[in-house]
Amino acid sequence: MSRRIARWVSIACLALAGQAAGTERVDPAGLAALVDDAVARYDLPGVAVGVVVDGEVVLRHARGELRAGQGEPIDADTLFKIASNSKAMTAAVLARQVDAGLLRWDDPVVRHLPGFRMADDWVTREMQVRDLLIHNSGLGPGAGDLMLWPSPNRFTRAQVIEGLRHLQPRWSFRSRYAYDNSLYIVAGEVAAAVAGVPFDALVRREVFAPLGMTRCQAGSWQRDAVGNVAQPHARIDGRHVVVRADEATIPDEPMMAAGGLRCSLDDMLRWAQVWLEPDASQGSAPWLSRTQRDAMWTAHMPMPLTARMREWDRSHFSAYGYGWRLTDVDGTAKVSHTGTLKGMYSALTLLPERGVGIVVLINGDADEARTVLMQALVKQFTASNGVHDVSHYASLLASERAVQGDPTPLLRGRSSAPTPRRLAHVLGRWRDPWFGDVTICRQGEATVFASERSPKLHGDVVAVGERLQVRWREADVDVDAWLLPSRRHGDAPTLHMAKVDPDADFSYDFEDLAFVHAGDCR
Numbered sequence: 085m086s087r088r089i090a091r092w093v094s095i096a097c098l099a100l101a102g103q104a105a106g107t108e109r110v111d112p113a114g115l116a117a118l119v120d121d122a123v124a125r126y127d128l129p130g131v132a133v134g135v136v137v138d139g140e141v142v143l144r145h146a147r148g149e150l151r152a153g154q155g156e157p158i159d160a161d162t163l164f165k166i167a168s169n170s171k172a173m174t175a176a177v178l179a180r181q182v183d184a185g186l187l188r189w190d191d192p193v194v195r196h197l198p199g200f201r202m203a204d205d206w207v208t209r210e211m212q213v214r215d216l217l218i219h220n221s222g223l224g225p226g227a228g229d230l231m232l233w234p235s236p237n238r239f240t241r242a243q244v245i246e247g248l249r250h251l252q253p254r255w256s257f258r259s260r261y262a263y264d265n266s267l268y269i270v271a272g273e274v275a276a277a278v279a280g281v282p283f284d285a286l287v288r289r290e291v292f293a294p295l296g297m298t299r300c301q302a303g304s305w306q307r308d309a310v311g312n313v314a315q316p317h318a319r320i321d322g323r324h325v326v327v328r329a330d331e332a333t334i335p336d337e338p339m340m341a342a343g344g345l346r347c348s349l350d351d352m353l354r355w356a357q358v359w360l361e362p363d364a365s366q367g368s369a370p371w372l373s374r375t376q377r378d379a380m381w382t383a384h385m386p387m388p389l390t391a392r393m394r395e396w397d398r399s400h401f402s403a404y405g406y407g408w409r410l411t412d413v414d415g416t417a418k419v420s421h422t423g424t425l426k427g428m429y430s431a432l433t434l435l436p437e438r439g440v441g442i443v444v445l446i447n448g449d450a451d452e453a454r455t456v457l458m459q460a461l462v463k464q465f466t467a468s469n470g471v472h473d474v475s476h477y478a479s480l481l482a483s484e485r486a487v488q489g490d491p492t493p494l495l496r497g498r499s500s501a502p503t504p505r506r507l508a509h510v511l512g513r514w515r516d517p518w519f520g521d522v523t524i525c526r527q528g529e530a531t532v533f534a535s536e537r538s539p540k541l542h543g544d545v546v547a548v549g550e551r552l553q554v555r556w557r558e559a560d561v562d563v564d565a566w567l568l569p570s571r572r573h574g575d576a577p578t579l580h581m582a583k584v585d586p587d588a589d590f591s592y593d594f595e596d597l598a599f600v601h602a603g604d605c606r
Contacts, residue, residue, distance in 0.1 A: 123148070223251055
């Protein structure tokens, strides 16, 4: 491992000595066995895993099918949704524009997008390009995500950006970390405005083409013309079922810059190699300057350091760079990100001081599987002793669950048809300034909640105890919601919502909705 690489890594507090992994220490068969163990333990529909050490790909291991039961195998060229691993690519596009002198990290966003607004005028004026990337806006976790998921929906990128001015902050600007996606969409539009071309064309030009990431896709494209596309799965009634399946034409969804890119295992391994070899050039000059590489991997925003990170990895700090999470594991630098969409999980971990990159792509609901598998793989390069296999980490997670208890019985209590008295305060047409219109109306024997712009948010209103709950009809919308009607003296009736499971995915940001009654059912 070159000493120049260790000098180049500029993450705050990560100037920690580490021995190079060395390809002679790598056991590809042992790494593949870890993948096989995870597939068996978690019954994954499909997975593609790769490892880079000192610039060489030492493992490409794929298992499973594009669609469970259809017989089309996953391989190193299979396209997966990489979800939030898209964020580092968006940040890299901006970094290349900074290199080219087209913008500065401290440029006000309104310099490039004059129509951009946040709820607070001062925040609007002060929001810099860099702030779009580091989750410090003051908005709550996942604020505005209901404009992005569940997909597909009818929101446009312009509507998402317009909606930001109606999202109320939970904290002061730049006061703390809270993960968001919507501002990455703004970041992509800033880059597009600077370049004068749409973001999908820009990311192809600035990232995919120069780096040889030939299978990656952005924007709208044809599923069958590209071919070899993994489909997302959920486990329903004990079997793998394709959910949110791709249509023949993949749409240019608003979430592209935040989590809408797709790449293959070989593409992601190439992406890892580029970051692990800072002195390599693409053509006549480095793809990204040392200065901007340093900026991408600088700790710009502190993140919580969890008990698990301390106990499993002996980590000392956690922070967010530009599109990357930064921490330390067993005394060496770790740069990583994960990506999560319904039925699609990705993870990329880089150990720059060891020259190691690890990619995990899964086409199923696999939160625990991803955690356990990536942890076991990383430990093969950082741990000096002990057992660090899939079973070990699965057991640790099982112990955590035993302490926390199982909330499932509380989430779907016995339901009944709501009485007319209970429904009186919720029936009608309702409008939220960023989410748009919904109706809660009688349809035959049922009372149905339906969203105009997000058609998958379509479900039955039932009574659970003294409360009203919406139970979504789509199998892949898995977080039900409470309806919380209220009346303010002299004003129109209002309606709020909340996740039935408060610990569910924060992208179901029902708590940010504030509906006002807009009329009666038609």
